[in-house]
Every structure is written in C-alpha cells, then in structure tokens.
Amino acid sequence: MTFFDQWITWLPQLSPGLTVSLSLTGLCLVFGMPFGLVLALMIEGKIVPLRIVALLFVEIGRGAPALVLLYLLYFGFPEGGIVLSAFTTAVISLSWTTGAYSSELFRAGLAAVPRGQREAATTSGLTGWPGFRYIILPQALRISTPPLASLAVTIFQTTSLAFVIAVPELMSKAYELGSYTFEYLGVFVLTSILYGAITVAALALVRLGERRLSRHL
Amino acid sequence: MIVQILSGVGNTLLITALSLVFGAALGLPLVAARRSSWRPLQLVASAYIDVVRAIPPITWLFLIYFGLPQYALKLNPITASIVGFSLIAAAYMAETYRAGLLSIPAGQWEAATALGMGFFSTTQHVITPQAFRVTLPAIAAYAIALLKDSALASTIGVHDITYQAGLVARSSHQGLLAFTIAGLLYIALSLPLALAARRVDKALRIKLEVA
Amino acid sequence: MHMELAKTRAESPPTVGAVEVVGLDKAYGKNMVLRDVNLEMPEGEVLSIIGPSGAGKSTFLRCLNYLEVPTAGTITIGNTTVDAGARPSRASLDHLRRVTGMVFQSFNLFPHLTVLENISLPQIKVLKRSRDEAHEISRNLLSRVGLDAKSGEHPSRLSGGQQQRIAIARALALSPKVMLFDEPTSALDPELGLEVLAVMRDLADEGMTMIVVTHEMNFARDVSDRVMVMADGGVLEVGPSDQIMTQPSHERTRKFLRAVLDR
Numbered sequence: 001m002t003f004f005d006q007w008i009t010w011l012p013q014l015s016p017g018l019t020v021s022l023s024l025t026g027l028c029l030v031f032g033m034p035f036g037l038v039l040a041l042m043i044e045g046k047i048v049p050l051r052i053v054a055l056l057f058v059e060i061g062r063g064a065p066a067l068v069l070l071y072l073l074y075f076g077f078p079e080g081g082i083v084l085s086a087f088t089t090a091v092i093s094l095s096w097t098t099g100a101y102s103s104e105l106f107r108a109g110l111a112a113v114p115r116g117q118r119e120a121a122t123t124s125g126l127t128g129w130p131g132f133r134y135i136i137l138p139q140a141l142r143i144s145t146p147p148l149a150s151l152a153v154t155i156f157q158t159t160s161l162a163f164v165i166a167v168p169e170l171m172s173k174a175y176e177l178g179s180y181t182f183e184y185l186g187v188f189v190l191t192s193i194l195y196g197a198i199t200v201a202a203l204a205l206v207r208l209g210e211r212r213l214s215r216h217l
Numbered sequence: 218m219i220v221q222i223l224s225g226v227g228n229t230l231l232i233t234a235l236s237l238v239f240g241a242a243l244g245l246p247l248v249a250a251r252r253s254s255w256r257p258l259q260l261v262a263s264a265y266i267d268v269v270r271a272i273p274p275i276t277w278l279f280l281i282y283f284g285l286p287q288y289a290l291k292l293n294p295i296t297a298s299i300v301g302f303s304l305i306a307a308a309y310m311a312e313t314y315r316a317g318l319l320s321i322p323a324g325q326w327e328a329a330t331a332l333g334m335g336f337f338s339t340t341q342h343v344i345t346p347q348a349f350r351v352t353l354p355a356i357a358a359y360a361i362a363l364l365k366d367s368a369l370a371s372t373i374g375v376h377d378i379t380y381q382a383g384l385v386a387r388s389s390h391q392g393l394l395a396f397t398i399a400g401l402l403y404i405a406l407s408l409p410l411a412l413a414a415r416r417v418d419k420a421l422r423i424k425l426e427v428a
Numbered sequence: 429m430h431m432e433l434a435k436t437r438a439e440s441p442p443t444v445g446a447v448e449v450v451g452l453d454k455a456y457g458k459n460m461v462l463r464d465v466n467l468e469m470p471e472g473e474v475l476s477i478i479g480p481s482g483a484g485k486s487t488f489l490r491c492l493n494y495l496e497v498p499t500a501g502t503i504t505i506g507n508t509t510v511d512a513g514a515r516p517s518r519a520s521l522d523h524l525r526r527v528t529g530m531v532f533q534s535f536n537l538f539p540h541l542t543v544l545e546n547i548s549l550p551q552i553k554v555l556k557r558s559r560d561e562a563h564e565i566s567r568n569l570l571s572r573v574g575l576d577a578k579s580g581e582h583p584s585r586l587s588g589g590q591q592q593r594i595a596i597a598r599a600l601a602l603s604p605k606v607m608l609f610d611e612p613t614s615a616l617d618p619e620l621g622l623e624v625l626a627v628m629r630d631l632a633d634e635g636m637t638m639i640v641v642t643h644e645m646n647f648a649r650d651v652s653d654r655v656m657v658m659a660d661g662g663v664l665e666v667g668p669s670d671q672i673m674t675q676p677s678h679e680r681t682r683k684f685l686r687a688v689l690d691r
Binding site: 059060063064065066067068069071072074075076079080157158160161163164171174175178182183184185186187188189191192195196199200203 | 267268270271272273275276277279280283284285286287288365366367368369371372379382383386390391392393395396397399400401403404407
C-alpha cells in the first residue's frame, strides 16, 4: 500500500473525530464569545464587585494553561458532586478560555472607538445605554471582529486538548488509530494536514472578511 | 501535595527555558531567510512559519514523540518536548523579529545610508537597538505563552507541574485543589517575566526618548 | 444679499434671551483654561468666536453642552439652567444637550450607519419618533443641505464637505434652540468649506441662534451679528461684527486680525 492509499483508508476513521473537534469549536464560540463580551462589560463597568469577579475569570482563564483549566474542571466537577460528560466539561472549560481571551479583544475594540463618536452620541442625546448600544458597541464589535476571528481559529486548535479527558475529537481518534496500526508518523502527519488545511482555509476567510468589514470604517 | 506539585516546576522551567533559547537562536536564520531577496528561500521560510503555526502544538509533540521512533529516532519525553517546542518557538520568534524590523521607518535606513553608514553598522547601531524595544515585550509575551504551552509536555509523560498535579488528582480525589495550585503556580511563574518585560520596556522607552 | 439680510436682523434684535452664561471658569488641575466668561445672546443671533489658538474658544463652546465640565458658573439655554457649582443632575444635562445641536470639526458621523440612519437614529431613540416619521424628517433635512441623493450611502463614501453638511442635518433633526459649531470648516479644503458655509449662512438667514468658533474671517464679518474675541481663556471684547472687524478697541485683537487677514 502506498502512502496515499493508507491515508484514504484512514480518513473515514478520523473524520468523526474532526466532526467532534468542529462542533466543540462551534459550541465554545457560541458560549465563549458572549461570555467574553459580558466579562469585558463587567470590567469596563463601574460596579466594583462585578469587576473583581470578571477580572478573576479573565486572569485565571488567560494565566493558567488551557490544559490545566480543563483538568481543573474535569476533576473539580465530580468532586463537587456535579457529573458531566467529558464533552460537556470540555465545552465549559474551553468556553472559559475563549471568554477570557475574547474579553481582552472586546475591551481593545471598545477602547479603539474614537472619542469623537462618544461626543457625537452625547450631543445627539444618545447617552447611557442607547448611546452604547447603537453607536459605541457596533463600532467596537466591528473593530474586534478580525482578531476575534483569529482567536476562533486558535480555539479550533486548542480543542485538541480535549484529547486528554477522552473526548473523541480528532487528536484522540488519531492516537487511537496510531496505536493499533503502529503507523504513528503517517497518522499524525495526516492529522496535521487536516488541522493545517482547516486553519489555513479559515484564516484566508478571516482575511477576506476583514477587507469587507473595513469598508465603512 | 504541594511538595509533589512543586517537584514538577524544574521540568516545566527546563522545557520552557531551553525551547525559548533554541527558538530564539533558530528564529534568526529563519527571519533572515524570510527577508532574503532570493525568492525560493523566502518561500521555504514563510512556508515553515505558516505550517508550524497552523498545527496544534500537541500534534507536533505526538508527531515527534510517537512518530519519529518509526525511523529509529527514539527521544525521551523531555528531549522530544524541547525539540518540539523549539521548532514551534523558532517560527514565532522569527515573526517577532520581523515585526520589530518592520516597525522601523524606512527613513532610518535612508538617514543612516545618507550619513555613509554601511549595511552592517546600520543594522548594529541604528536598527537593532530600535527593533529591540518593539521585540522585547513581544518576546516576553511569547515566553509566557510558551510556559503555559509547556503543560502539554505532560501528555507525553514529562513529569512537569501539570503531570504531578494529575498524579495527585488521581490518587487523592483532590483534583480541584491540585489543579488550582498548578494553575496558580503557572501564573506565579509568569509574573516575574511580565514584570521584567514591563520594566525593561519602560527603561528602553525613556532611553530612546532621551536620545 | 446675504450680507444685507444679516444686517437687517442685527438692526432689530429680538428681545427673547436664548443663551446666558455667567462667570464660567474651567480648570484642568491648577491650569485655568477659561476665566470668568460671560455671554448673553438674544434668540436668532449669530455669534462668531475668534481668537488665537489656545485661547479657549473650543473649550468654551464644549462647556455650553457639558462635553467639558466647567469648574464654576451658570449656563442658561432656553429655559434650562445648569449651575456648575451645584453638580447638575443627569436630567438637566440631557435637557441642555437636547436644546443644543453640535457640529464638530471632525464631523463625527457614525461610520457604521447610512446617512439616513445617522440623522434618524437620534430622533427614534431620543425623541421617540416613529421610523417613518423620522425618515421623512431626515429626508427633508437632507434636501435642505442639498444631499437628498446620498441618503443610502455610508459616510466613508462622501467628501468631507458632504459629511459636514450631514452632520449639520443630524444636529438639526432634534430641533435645537441653539446650534454650536466647533471650527466646522477647519478640516476641509477651502472649496469644500464653502459649501458648508453656504448651509450655515442659510441657517442663519432662517433665524437660527448660532455660536460659531471659526477661523473664517469672512463668515465672522458677513454672516454673524456679533463677534467675540477670546485670548488666554478670557474674553477680550464682544461687539457688532463690523466694529470688531474694522475698528477693534483692543490692541491684541488688532494684531490677531492683521495676522490672519494677511495670510
């Protein structure tokens, strides 16, 4: 069997793992990004206790390795009497990571809205929540979108960590395949190509989107 | 428990420090190639940088640790981790150097050339000191990222902080506590780096502004 | 013709007070940037504020709607009075901003909204107008500033002069009692500045009360009823525009005018 024949027989065995990796990524973005926005708003807000709580989430989420967070929840939940599947645990943990990193990007976006915009909103009577909701936030989100999209690609790569708590994602499937074919090298090269191809394609999309978004800024 | 987790600090630091040093060294020829005017060399360098960054670090580690022995290149976990992280760090460091070089306005090159300075003396006396200021905080940030990434070495059996915390968790049913300690330990280890970076950044900024 | 119109209005000034400022101070720490500024304006008057840069002209204007918080003094616009000494309530500030419209040097249109949305959004959110009503009013304002064809565009597609005219329309949409202009043409090429000045001239002719911080001496002389000269955070002199522009009583005003008119 040639290299490529092998790969073609392996692909169907890896593809369920890839599906799990992608759905894990999707869920982490769906939960993590709004969480990050909430964290950013709590940090920028004036209520001190909320700020402290949010800062703790962000500093631990960014300061500790994502792998440690994953283990922390994996061991921590059952010890606290909460029984969750490995997949759910991975979603929660990686959403925390996503939230912590994205909150910084949201904050940078908010800070990057020009001062004149706040002033124009104020003088147009758009103070408080309406001004924030209709003038500042949309512009901040637009500024944050390209780095958030890059973060999304990083999160896709980070889902590979879920392997350690036995979530059947791509890395896990690859390891499994390697351990009964003993073709570790070939299997992991193929796995790398899968990760790489999706990452490169996603980044190309990000760049394309970036150009469209910048049209009205 | 704390003692056992602390016993992993040595390996964590060893992998981080050596990978950073090797990565920093390997990054130099890489950035030179990336900026070379010979197109093929340039392409190879940017392909390397892109490929490394497009693949999760854990996949690299597995490729090296489990894959290479097929070709009789059996590395122990620590060596495999250092090789893996050095190769990854080289790509990131090359990009960091490049950002530093790009941050310098073309006018600096032109001014130095107009003053009759050659390529090497311009690089040494004009470009590098300025690029350094941009690069140093980025290197510190990457060092912190590398410290955290080094936790992945535990998955191929390196007895680092994360590995030790895992042992504690499995034997004592105190995983929450063990990994809280591990997490705080990583944060604590990255603090000096962050503070040093900030201090150096400030000092260099003042120096440059005065000059 | 415009000049004559302005003149007639100056000869028969209305009696209702539109703006009254008493003892306005503004300090950044120990640095006093405004010192005891007083101003009284009847409704329908057009006042130009001129003076060297750093005189505090823009700061004064921005204090009038509390973009800058004055350290002392009272501001009365229409029937709203705000006392800097008494920590004004949010409601009174909202009201102060409701009765003033502001036009910035850098336009500050909302880049993510179309021209029509820029003018309509404040009406919908602040005045609670229905979408249809707001759009109709916006379209009327757009035709007043000569830009009805641009309602669907985003600001980034328009010239600076067009953006500034839309910014004027946006401010007018809230039916302010007083319009504040902060160097509205300084960021524009001269020929684009002219189209903005033409809109402002029409507005003056319609009887809008206006305070204009400007470097356009022609506008100050021809359109405004009175001119206020500021220097070093204080008022040097205020008077009918003709008099200030031709026979100022202050030596510093003379020097300033000579310097800008020579340019």
